Amino acid sequence: MGVILEAKGIVNRFGTNVVHDGLDLSLEKGSITALVGGSGTGKTVLVRTLIMLRAPQAGELKLFGENVLAMSFNQRQRMRERIGVLFQGGALFTSLTVLENVLLPIREHGNVPAEALEEVGRLKIALAGLPADAAVKYPSELSGGMVKRAALARALALDPDLLVVDEPTSGLDPISAAAFDELIIELRDLLGLTVLQVTHDLDSIWRGSDQVAFLGRKRVLAMGTAAELTERDEPELVAYFRGKRSLAYANQFWRDREGTNHTAAQLAAE
Amino acid sequence: MSSHPARFEMDTSARCLRLSGKWTVHALGRVRLASVTPLANGAAWQLDAGEVSELDTAGAMLLCDLLDRIESDGGTVSQQALGATQRALLDLVRQRRVVNEVLPPPVSESVVAQIGRVTVSALREGGGHLHFLGELTTRLLPALLRPWTIRWREVVNEMYRAGVQALFIVGLLSFLIGMVLAYQGGATLEQYGANILIVNMVAIVTLREMAPLITSILVAGRTGSSYAAQIGTMKITEEVDALKAIGIHPMDMLVVPKVIALVIVMPLLFVYADIMGLLGGAVVADLTFDVSLRTFFERLPEVVTLSTFLVGVVKAPVFAVVIALIGCHQGMKVSGSAAAVGQATTLSVVQAIFTVIVLDALFSVLFHLMGI
Numbered sequence: 001m002g003v004i005l006e007a008k009g010i011v012n013r014f015g016t017n018v019v020h021d022g023l024d025l026s027l028e029k030g031s032i033t034a035l036v037g038g039s040g041t042g043k044t045v046l047v048r049t050l051i052m053l054r055a056p057q058a059g060e061l062k063l064f065g066e067n068v069l070a071m072s073f074n075q076r077q078r079m080r081e082r083i084g085v086l087f088q089g090g091a092l093f094t095s096l097t098v099l100e101n102v103l104l105p106i107r108e109h110g111n112v113p114a115e116a117l118e119e120v121g122r123l124k125i126a127l128a129g130l131p132a133d134a135a136v137k138y139p140s141e142l143s144g145g146m147v148k149r150a151a152l153a154r155a156l157a158l159d160p161d162l163l164v165v166d167e168p169t170s171g172l173d174p175i176s177a178a179a180f181d182e183l184i185i186e187l188r189d190l191l192g193l194t195v196l197q198v199t200h201d202l203d204s205i206w207r208g209s210d211q212v213a214f215l216g217r218k219r220v221l222a223m224g225t226a227a228e229l230t231e232r233d234e235p236e237l238v239a240y241f242r243g244k245r246s247l248a249y250a251n252q253f254w255r256d257r258e259g260t261n262h263t264a265a266q267l268a269a270e
Numbered sequence: 271m272s273s274h275p276a277r278f279e280m281d282t283s284a285r286c287l288r289l290s291g292k293w294t295v296h297a298l299g300r301v302r303l304a305s306v307t308p309l310a311n312g313a314a315w316q317l318d319a320g321e322v323s324e325l326d327t328a329g330a331m332l333l334c335d336l337l338d339r340i341e342s343d344g345g346t347v348s349q350q351a352l353g354a355t356q357r358a359l360l361d362l363v364r365q366r367r368v369v370n371e372v373l374p375p376p377v378s379e380s381v382v383a384q385i386g387r388v389t390v391s392a393l394r395e396g397g398g399h400l401h402f403l404g405e406l407t408t409r410l411l412p413a414l415l416r417p418w419t420i421r422w423r424e425v426v427n428e429m430y431r432a433g434v435q436a437l438f439i440v441g442l443l444s445f446l447i448g449m450v451l452a453y454q455g456g457a458t459l460e461q462y463g464a465n466i467l468i469v470n471m472v473a474i475v476t477l478r479e480m481a482p483l484i485t486s487i488l489v490a491g492r493t494g495s496s497y498a499a500q501i502g503t504m505k506i507t508e509e510v511d512a513l514k515a516i517g518i519h520p521m522d523m524l525v526v527p528k529v530i531a532l533v534i535v536m537p538l539l540f541v542y543a544d545i546m547g548l549l550g551g552a553v554v555a556d557l558t559f560d561v562s563l564r565t566f567f568e569r570l571p572e573v574v575t576l577s578t579f580l581v582g583v584v585k586a587p588v589f590a591v592v593i594a595l596i597g598c599h600q601g602m603k604v605s606g607s608a609a610a611v612g613q614a615t616t617l618s619v620v621q622a623i624f625t626v627i628v629l630d631a632l633f634s635v636l637f638h639l640m641g642i
Contacts, residue, residue: 081296094506094606094607094608094609095607095608095609095610106295106328109295109296110295110296110298110328111275111295111296111297111298111299112295112298112299112328112332113298113299113300113301113302113303113332115303116298116301116303116328116331116332116335119331119335119367120295120327120328120331122367123327123328123331123363123366123367124327126366126367127327127362127366138606138607139607140605140606140607156327157295158295158296159294159295159326159327159328190358190359190362191326191327191359192355
């Protein structure tokens with residue numbers, strides 16, 4: 001159903017420090033895109049720009065086909081209801097239980113009969129893969145993985161069309177991280193979400209995403225599947241994708257697909 | 271396709287359950303499940319969702335509830351008419367849905383039980399402060415015996431913040447209180463022609479009680495609360511744990527310097543408040559009651575003995591310890607949420623001012639018995 005998010009010529013500056021200079025990015029509906037790049041390439045700044053927490057110095061941002069930078073505050077608020085955001089640390093409201101956290105956006109923006117409200121909240125908590133008894137707990141009583149899931153439940157509260165996730169698997173053990181990746185894919189398939197995830201996790205990049213947007217040289221330097229980016233020759237991409245561990249993923253990928261690993265072997269030899 | 275709010279109607283003649291509108295979290299408000307049951311009675315219904323423009327998880331959940339109600343009443347609903355995505359969503363919700371558990375009603379407490387609980391928690395709170403005082407002492411005394419181990423840089427910082435930065439507000443308020451005292455006392459004394467006694471009244475009340483109390487209340491509000499907020503926030507962000515892990519006792523780093531700084535600064539603030547209060551009184555005495563500044567300050571040494579001055583200032587270190595202790599302890603007790611920091615800040619101010627006034631009353635009794 002077309003393009004959910006389209007950014008053109010985004011410029012972000014802090015004083016004289018230019019973070020993005022003419023950055024373009026577009027996301028297809030139903031895709032899962034990993035946003036990667038070395039530290040200091042402005043991943044978080046870009047995410048903050050895309051979810052309208054920061055106005056870029058120049059450029060154009062279209063969400064669901066509408067130019068959001070020209071919008072009034074109220075129109076933007078409407079837009080925000082269609083975007084679910086999972087912040088890096090979870091950003092759960094510490095004085096509210098998990099259930100209250102999830103119900104907050106629904107109470108604020110939704111229109112659900114009072115009798116069904118709590119059930120909706122509990123459904124979201126279950127969708128995010130949390131056990132039922134987590135609903136009445138406070139964020140300080142949750143483990144790191146559960147905090148991420150609770151934050152995901154809150155991000156899903158209004159059935160957003162676009163889900164933006166900042167480092168969903170950082171700080172999780174590999175098993176929880178893999179489960180989280182699967183959860184995101186499952187939700188995409190079931191709810192038709194479009195997902196943009198900032199990540200460093202090779203598992204998330206190779207197995208948890210349809211495509212990868214690589215930030216470098218103050219713009220999206222390359223966009224494609226992880227396998228495609230492995231074959232690119234820009235030095236930044238070579239450094240990022242042809243490390244030992246990344247190549248292991250590449251080999252696995254080609255073995256799974258073609259039964260050979262000659263491409264990766266060639267790349268490693270270069 | 272319609273975009274009006276979600277609705278359903280039960281066509282009893284055609285046995286058709288018709289859904290229409292936006293079945294999304296934004297537009298479910300008018301769906302009344304309670305209206306289902308009387309009509310359902312054991313019949314086989316057809317579901318018609320052709321007019322549903324949108325369906326999301328919340329909508330699917332409500333639809334599930336609706337079907338459940340009909341089915342629990344012995345009815346059946348044929349779901350042939352649903353689209354593939356709609357059915358997938360319905361299945362997802364069915365699978366993941368949690369049936370609300372019924373929470374036990376909260377037990378109501380009798381008045382006696384409430385009084386008991388509040389008393390016990392107040393005593394615990396007091397005991398907690400004593401415990402903290404003990405803990406502080408075990409860190410403070412060894413440090414005082416070896417003064418080079420004290421973090422003097424921290425102490426000086428805290429002195430600046432608690433003392434120098436409070437000068438303006440303490441000075442202004444003491445001056446105003448001195449003025450008020452002179453006005454109130456002067457009006458009465460003037461009737462007896464005893465204007466000169468304004469000096470006695472202003473000097474004794476200011477030095478013994480008003481300057482110490484005003485200063486302590488200001489310091490509790492300014493400095494005690496900031497201690498609680500600072501340490502409380504550090505607890506939430508695990509900075510206190512980080513200190514412990516690095517091998518620094520949080521008491522040494524966060525509490526001891528604050529206590530030492532306040533104990534040094536508080537007497538100085540008292541003296542400063544004394545001076546400003548006397549000035550305020552003297553100005554009013556001069557302008558309104560014909561007691562010239564010169565007379566005022568000439569008479570001052572005759573009515574004020576050294577003990578009057580000391581009775582005020584001797585309370586300073588005690589109040590300083592109380593304020594710093596309560597602020598730091600409330601901060602250290604914070605756990606969990608951002609709201610707890612706010613609570614600790616409020617409690618620190620309330621308890622510090624309460625304790626200061628109670629101690630002040632005790633001092634008054636004590637000095638009276640000692641005949642000072």
